[in-house]
Amino acid sequence: MDGSSGWLHRKGAAPSDNGPVVIPGSRGTLSYLVLPIGDQSVNAFSLAHGAGRKWNRSESRGRLSDRYRADDLTHTKLGGRVICEDRDLLFEEAPEAYKNIETVIAELVELKLIKIIATLKPVLTYKTRREGDAYREQR
DSSP: OOGGGOOOOOSSEEESSSSOEEEOOOTTSOEEEEEEOSOGGGGTTEEESSOOBSSOHHHHHHHHTTTOOGGGGGBOTTSOEEEESOHHHHHHTOGGGBOOHHHHHHHHHHTTOEEEEEEEOOOEEEEEOOTTOSOEEEO
16 A cells, blocks of 8 residues: 555554465364455455454353363364463364354455465464463464
């Protein structure tokens, strides 16, 4: 985006003017490598940077701690493994806490803003919380 016409601050979005973009799902869903297409000025040269949360962290713990044991959340439906020593974080970041990534991607395709290049399946997710950090995730 032309910096001379102003500043663009993205919160909850990824730039779509620098080539392919990874739009991550949750640790239990696919992520997508997409190519921005069409007139990206209509979406301020920005795309969703993921599915987005459906529930906040405390709500996730409350909704899921009665349904699952922490050990149940260390393996995903896609066959991936989750390494996390923080029991609360396992519940806070559970796949159910996020919106449906397939819906997000389908809408971007329907709007002719992206072309899917590849899908990515999480094999290993490592989560840790450090003092001062809400959480840190590495895949």
